[in-house]
Amino acid sequence: MGAAGPSTVNVLPAPSPIVERVVYVPREQRGHMFSGRGEDNVFEWVEEIHSCLRVRHLPLVEQTSFVLDHLEGPAKNEIKYRAREDRETPEQVFSILKELYWSSQSYIALQQNFFSRKQLEGESLQEYSHALFALMDKVVQQAPGGMTNSVVLPRDQFVEHVLDSGLRRELKRFVRLNPDSTLLDVRKEAIRWVEEGFHYEMRERSHSVPTSSALQYRVQGQIDSSGPSDGNVSELTELKRMMRVQQEQLNELTQSLRQIQSQSVGSHPRRLGPIFCRRCNQPGHIARNCTLGQTQFRGQRGRLSHVNVLPPNGQAENCNPLN
Structure with missing residues (x-):
């Protein structure tokens, strides 16, 4: 017989020790407490409790207990002193609280x-x-x-x-x-x-x-x-907005005035032909610059200065002060 060869043995690793882990699953979050004081809104609280009850799927008796556990202060005392048959279901409790804590505002x-x-x-x-x-x-x-x-x-x-x-x-x-x-x-x-x-x-x-x-x-x-x-x-x-509006109005008024002025300047008729004097009816000048009128006025002044005045004795005398 020939010599036997070396044999191999498969050794399995030792299993690791099992560690037990404890996982704490918290209970569902509770709704907030309702007391009826301050700014507590009964309608918001009722809606919140309704949502909690839908999640928990509790029987009717436990639902009522759950609702009562979320009451405190005057609201809890109000339900406590009501007749038992009036507070057996959550809807009865909700009805009492809504009627009592209804908003006082109209x-x-x-x-x-x-x-x-x-x-x-x-x-x-x-x-x-x-x-x-x-x-x-x-x-x-x-x-x-x-x-x-x-x-x-x-x-x-x-x-x-x-x-x-x-x-x-x-x-x-x-x-x-x-x-x-x-x-x-x-x-x-x-x-x-x-x-x-x-x-x-x-x-x-x-x-x-x-x-x-x-x-x-x-x-x-x-x-x-x-x-x-x-x-x-x-x-x-x-x-700023009002100032812009006022500036636009001023611009419109200025433009309108310019148009009116341009129309008024263009509406004056141009004088055609020579100028005639109204006093002597001669062309080339106006009555203010008429020489004929000035000559007649000087002649009248000269005649008035030589007027004879009769004295009381009836004899005419020359009243010219130069004589």
């Missing part, structure tokens, strides 16, 4: 608040649009029969009451070209124009001069302290 007052809302000094375009959305939500909640133009009204209010007059003209033009646009569409265009850094009136003159609109409307709601204030910039722009 529908007319809310409409007045909405239509009188203008962009404030230092307020960004985003902040102004959010304020209009919030006011319109209150109006819709109080509207007796609902509102069909709740999308158009905030857009029109935004377009009419932004601070910059040039931006207002651009937005009105955009709405005329896009009648189905919403407030979000208009705000997007407004922010785009502001970020370009060119003012509407400057673009009309074909100048690439950065203006103060970017200073006036900071998207993040901040005011540039090194630049002019928003009110001064807006007033200065309006004054």
Whole structure:
């Protein structure tokens, strides 16, 4: 037998120890608490709790408990002291809270608040649009029969009451070209124009001069302290526009006066033929320079100086003082 060759053995690597990892999965985010104090909006809270209930898929009893767990203060006490059969379902609890914490303002007052809302000094375009959305939500909640133009009204209010007059003209033009646009569409265009850094009136003159609109409307709601204030910039722009209009009117008046003067000069008829004197009817001079009239006047003066005056005794005497 021949000598046996060396044998090879495959050695498997030792398995690495298994490390157990614990992953903590947090429970769904809770809604905010409602107490009925301050500026808590019961309609916003109800909508938020509704969305939480849809995600959790809880049975009816647990849904009611979930709603009660998100109440505190006067709102919780109000539900606590109601009869049990009046608070068995979430909708019953919501109905009680809506009836109790319904806005104290009337529908007319809310409409007045909405239509009188203008962009404030230092307020960004985003902040102004959010304020209009919030006011319109209150109006819709109080509207007796609902509102069909709740999308158009905030857009029109935004377009009419932004601070910059040039931006207002651009937005009105955009709405005329896009009648189905919403407030979000208009705000997007407004922010785009502001970020370009060119003012509407400057673009009309074909100048690439950065203006103060970017200073006036900071998207993040901040005011540039090194630049002019928003009110001064807006007033200065309006004054420039008025001065241009007045200058155009003055130019038109000056041109009209020149035309009238040229017409009046051309309307005088030219004198044809010789000049005749009205006193002697002789050509070549006028009555003021007539020599015949001057000669007759000197002769009359000479005759008057030799008039005989009768004295009281009846004898005629020469009254010439030279005699």
